[in-house]
Amino acid sequence: MSSHTGKFGEYGGQYVPEALMPAIEELEDAYERYVLDNEDGFMNEFRQRLADFGGRPTPLQYADRLSERYDTDVYLKREDLLHGGAHKLNNALGQVLLAKYMGKDRIIAETGAGQHGTATAMACAHLGMPCEVYMGRRDINRQRPNVFRMRLNGAEVTPVTVGRGTLKEAISETMRDWAENVEHTHYVIGSVVGPHPFPAMVRDFQRVISEEAREQMRDRAGCLPDSVLTCAGGGSNTMGLFAEFIDDEEVDLYAVEAGGSSLAVDAEEGVAPNSATLSTGTDGVLHGSRTRVLQDYDGQIMESHSVSAGLDYAGVGPELADLVDRGRVTAVNVDDDNALEGFHRLSQLEGIIPALESAHALSYIENNRDELGDVILLNISGRGDKDLETVLEETHGRDIENAPDIETFGATGGFQ
Amino acid sequence: MSSHTGKFGEYGGQYVPEALMPAIEELEDAYERYVLDNEDGFMNEFRQRLADFGGRPTPLQYADRLSERYDTDVYLKREDLLHGGAHKLNNALGQVLLAKYMGKDRIIAETGAGQHGTATAMACAHLGMPCEVYMGRRDINRQRPNVFRMRLNGAEVTPVTVGRGTLKEAISETMRDWAENVEHTHYVIGSVVGPHPFPAMVRDFQRVISEEAREQMRDRAGCLPDSVLTCAGGGSNTMGLFAEFIDDEEVDLYAVEAGGSSLAVDAEEGVAPNSATLSTGTDGVLHGSRTRVLQDYDGQIMESHSVSAGLDYAGVGPELADLVDRGRVTAVNVDDDNALEGFHRLSQLEGIIPALESAHALSYIENNRDELGDVILLNISGRGDKDLETVLEETHGRDIENAPDIETFGATGGFQ
Amino acid sequence: MSSIAEAFADGPAFVPYLAAGDPDYESSLTYVEALERGGADVIELGLPFSEPIAEGPTIQSAIVRALEAGMTPTRYFEFVADLDVDVPLVCMTYYNLIAQFGDDGERGPEAFVRRAAETGIDGFVVPDLPAEEAGPLREACDEYGCELVFIIAPTTRGERLERIMSQVSGYVYVQARLGTTGARTALSDRTAESLERITDWDVPKAVGFGISTGDHAQRVIEAGADGVIVGSALVDIVAQGVERGDPAVTVADRLEGKARELTEGALRGMPAADGGPHPERT
Amino acid sequence: MSSIAEAFADGPAFVPYLAAGDPDYESSLTYVEALERGGADVIELGLPFSEPIAEGPTIQSAIVRALEAGMTPTRYFEFVADLDVDVPLVCMTYYNLIAQFGDDGERGPEAFVRRAAETGIDGFVVPDLPAEEAGPLREACDEYGCELVFIIAPTTRGERLERIMSQVSGYVYVQARLGTTGARTALSDRTAESLERITDWDVPKAVGFGISTGDHAQRVIEAGADGVIVGSALVDIVAQGVERGDPAVTVADRLEGKARELTEGALRGMPAADGGPHPERT
């Protein structure tokens, strides 16, 4: 797979309005010079800032109690400890720094759950760049703390009211802004999606996850893992975690998508009650690249669904789609109920409240322990503080095996 | 200063009910054996878990934009990146692990803002210990996300309804529980307060902050800082940050307390509109040790106040009180308004949303730049996610110079 | 000479855009027909896609209305067949609808173009399909005798210009300013500059993005364009009708009036026979 | 022989506790006096401190009521002076109030004990003052002829027991169970065991924590105690009165009745003259 052509098998490419093409070519050039060839020491500065500002390296933790439960060795890569609370900063910091090297003087970004938006706002504050974040009106209402964090970091947050008002509309809107202000503005896309060079570039900024994890596994376990698991929305933490293991043929790679409430798709209504693009999607063109997408028979993009806002996207990174087609990565999925169970399990057994996204991957082990071998590497892509409200609402009224009794979280009495 | 006697100058001691004395002696013994003498490799396990589970070392970050603003070199010690979001885990993990070594099978703790409670709940989940956290009813209502986090980690949260229902009442209540269940229960106190050996032991668990920071300063700046600043509530991050610098006579140490709304004290009403114990308090006995306290003329403990819940305490660690008396540490304070300004400033200039506690220390630089020398080390003791609601409320209606316009955070329109 | 080439042959062309099926199938038919009465030389007829990344808010909303009223690719072709207009039709849509189109067991550009050509479509504009990725669609167009219009932006230069020149047919859509579609009160002054870069191209140059009055149209033609493309200013009239609940005939009349204003503006901009801004075309 | 020693001299002593000023100054005076009528041999009179870490919820609430009604150390001494009782009084409070007490330009234990002794206090119990820190208070007590009572807990053993023995005077307060003050329905069976550890001490042994009925009192004395200390069971009556809005006389009558029940229970537990559980005291 050569990222230079912008194609991953059948996937990838640059399906964008002409107005953006020159900027994309400029970005391609900058990506090659600064990221791939480390011109002007770009990558050194990036690595240094990731360490000092971001808190890298993040630890690899042996999970005592999970290992005991599954009678296997479970190692957790702790991206939840990165500044901002998720792996998103790796990419945001890389792109904002790159924009600076390119002489751009304004940053725009889209955000769904708000994690990418907050990471971008943080990176912009850190590097002194003005920042505007597009966010669906509905997501704004669901994710107020993240909206507030972006505002605190000095970013503007612009509501997108078209359509359902979620991530897919926000991406479209950001592309429109970019088309208008392309000469001095850089668009920091939030995952390994979009037109080339984004999928390759975002992967390369996230690659640090597997560079560290592979080394840490060797140091700590003395071997490579039998299987490597993580969640996949757009797939940036996924590609970041897989990148350095791809050539280790003996290591099984699992991309865990959101099974939502059901894998069935209502093409009539244009609604997929899941975000399991790799399992249930078909080839299409979305947001600038050819990839797997959730679409109806005509090619209209469907509304996806997941209890976890960060996985709730109708597309997926083209490289990941190709790796699945080629059989190198196994695409699996975990539904909302099981994700919530995974969330509560990690919180109680290990004292780590994971992002709902990450909880999907964790939960996959619970029901598929046997196929995963003796040494498992699991990425905790983010922390769950952003999800407290959602978990409270979604746990209530479901029969989640190991949830604490949160009905007593009401206005009176104790919380026994 | 010899911590072995439990006295720091005039301060310290063990003013507790007789029922607790045997437990305290047992703890003294365990502290000496495991912590000071590393028996059974206790400290090695502690350090290892702090690294893998906690994310240590935390970075030392050169703050470009603050340094520029103040025309000086400002380095930030990033305790906000520790698991849980504050330095509190250093202590909680140490004590819960110690309790395990001591054969205790139950953990209790008090919490005010909820940071120590969440840190303890996390450590307990991690180490498989049952945990009960006492928290004032009023604090429970102010800090719901932290309450929920504790519950998610499997801890019980017990409301304390006596008095004003804040930290001081919660500490008293936890002492009562301890007095009843002392034989098998360990009380994880949340700061360098309480009867000996707590002040010395908590300091030693927090000492890792300055061990790292001193080394990192040498590596990064090639010198020791001219001044070292951090906030002081009970003083645990303070003592942790100062510990290794105390013998460096050329390094000035500043403990920044909460000036609240005024330094004046209404002894008549028994209310101090601040928590500046070191500046405005007098010698007294509170929660098991002799120290500086906010009290009225008769010796009744006053209600303290600060915009930051974690600094809102009427006492302070005895060792810190002694260091101030001896002139080794300078006690200063920053009021609510300036703390809010510091909060917004760091958020906007560096992309770090600090805890309101930490914002106090930051703000001290703003108005006292000249006395601080050319190289400043500042501890960011925690992240501000827990404070979003408070900041929103408290910023509203005040004239905070650099706050984003958060009135538009309402239900409609954008957030420009 | 293709029908589109003919449309540009004598005098400046007026090329209006509407989204098919906005706000409903029946009204939309009458609206498109009104454009012809108003003087349209070519009509760009939008096939609505759920993620119209090149459109501004006006056309986005039109697309949402059309989709909600049940427009699909299949209905679109029925719509084209039902239309009673004589001017050439250009289908404006996004690539995913073309790539997914299924007909007679086949999928993709060829199936799409075949069906479109059969139904009476003369050309295509696909804003998210750059020249680099246009191979399959270009081939299908050649096979079925359709034109493939490309857009050039103010930022398009050098190699990219040449790549587009080698692929474009029918006309070149000159984007008057950066950004997305949308009516403006002031006209971009980048138009003349953009046109200069392509004076030697042998396809007609139609300028779009932000043109909303007869006066704009005149100035665009004076600047050297062979045609004016107008979308949002017309869609605005449709939107206004929906908002006020006006009967379709009223809206159609307004569209016809606006079209006439634009046609006439364009004509005013035409160079005198003794030469003028378009010396090469006398 | 001190007045406290005398109180324990003939037969088992009943030692009730109330917080001074609960729920208000005047009522509280009548309540304390009612205890004497009910048979109190010594009265422990609480001086309320804002952080009563050794008290359970019942006494905590009493302290809050008294503080809110304006009780202070100075008012406390007025209260003691106003009291019309003949039995010895023991001041129960926390160390900070003693350390901060100011009188005649002096501060601390000596000033406090001097004033207390002048006013009619015979001894002190300070639950947060362990023997290790008691030096200054012990000296002041010696100087002014007051007793310093210490508490021993079920967990107190070895060296600690000896340290306390060397400092205690008046009586030793034997804590019947772990935890804080509070009435219980069941009595701890650790009492006998606790008493055994200190049979050779030459001060009377009074057992407290959780005693709420005459029956409890009897059994405590049977187990070898020289006195019973009862607090929460009496404070409960005050609290109930506040809650129901009962007149002070009614509450005082109830307190007197409860005191009598406890006094009589204690008497019933006294060993017969022919020896029994208290051979050393026949």
Ligand SMILES: Cc1ncc(COP(=O)(O)O)c(C=O)c1O
């Ligand atoms: C914590 C976390 N994990 C995973 C994701 C999914 O993104 P990706 O698949 O690009 O890693 C998100 C997106 O917001 C996230 O916040």
Ligand SMILES: Cc1ncc(COP(=O)(O)O)c(C=O)c1O
């Ligand atoms: C982030 C943070 N900093 C500082 C403090 C104050 O505690 P201490 O003075 O013990 O460090 C707290 C207490 O909750 C806190 O949460």
